[in-house]
Amino acid sequence: MEAIARLVAAEATPAELKNNAAAASAGYAYGLAAIGPGIGIGYLVGKSVEAMARQPEAAGMVRTTMFLGIAFTEALALIGFVVFILLKFA
Amino acid sequence: MTEHLSPLAMASQGLAPEVTVSKDIIRRGIIIAPVVMVIAGVIWGLTGAWSAGLGLAVVLMNFGLAAALISWAAPISLALMMGVSLFGYLLRLGLISVSVYLVRDVSWVSLPALGITIIVTHLGLLFWEMRFIAASLAFPGLRPNAQEYPSSSAAETP
Numbered sequence: 586m587e588a589i590a591r592l593v594a595a596e597a598t599p600a601e602l603k604n605n606a607a608a609a610s611a612g613y614a615y616g617l618a619a620i621g622p623g624i625g626i627g628y629l630v631g632k633s634v635e636a637m638a639r640q641p642e643a644a645g646m647v648r649t650t651m652f653l654g655i656a657f658t659e660a661l662a663l664i665g666f667v668v669f670i671l672l673k674f675a
Numbered sequence: 676m677t678e679h680l681s682p683l684a685m686a687s688q689g690l691a692p693e694v695t696v697s698k699d700i701i702r703r704g705i706i707i708a709p710v711v712m713v714i715a716g717v718i719w720g721l722t723g724a725w726s727a728g729l730g731l732a733v734v735l736m737n738f739g740l741a742a743a744l745i746s747w748a749a750p751i752s753l754a755l756m757m758g759v760s761l762f763g764y765l766l767r768l769g770l771i772s773v774s775v776y777l778v779r780d781v782s783w784v785s786l787p788a789l790g791i792t793i794i795v796t797h798l799g800l801l802f803w804e805m806r807f808i809a810a811s812l813a814f815p816g817l818r819p820n821a822q823e824y825p826s827s828s829a830a831e832t833p
Binding site for chain 1 (some may be wrong): 693738767772789790794
């Protein structure tokens, strides 16, 4: 907040303010977008381990679906990452 | 008295199905690469075509690394597999970020083309593979090669 107050006090141009806001938003977008998939992958792998322990004979099937599940969950983080690069660098 | 054994102390032996799945995805990705590059080239020009190729390479590397990490950890222990899955996610996101950061100012890279290619090819290849996997799990008798997609493999204590 102090940094923002100093920016306003220094009378930053609208373009600078916009760039600063875009940089901050990009950081938030990437950070927040990575939290959900992190929780999701942890939950998914934990349940898969449970399933493999209960039914060892189905471990191959569980690992196949687990791998696909991880990849699908990760797509959310990739979307956040793309928003980040578009806001930050494009 | 039964001995209590933590699931995390177990290991998953047998074939590595994720390697087969990722090889399949990579093979399909290589097949569709020219099409993706042509489409991106039509939309964004030559820079778009090169960026689409780079984006596809990043996606395929991501799949390959994920499968390699899990197939390395699962036979050792399920606890290690859990750790590798989560830290692998962090590692792979970091690698993707670094790879894009390094090329952000290169003249032949179009960032919108790169970003959109990453999302579209990641999801597209996954849905394509999922259709095949779903069919092979639902109708195991129709699998062209039963060894390629095993319906089970033993999980054993180390």
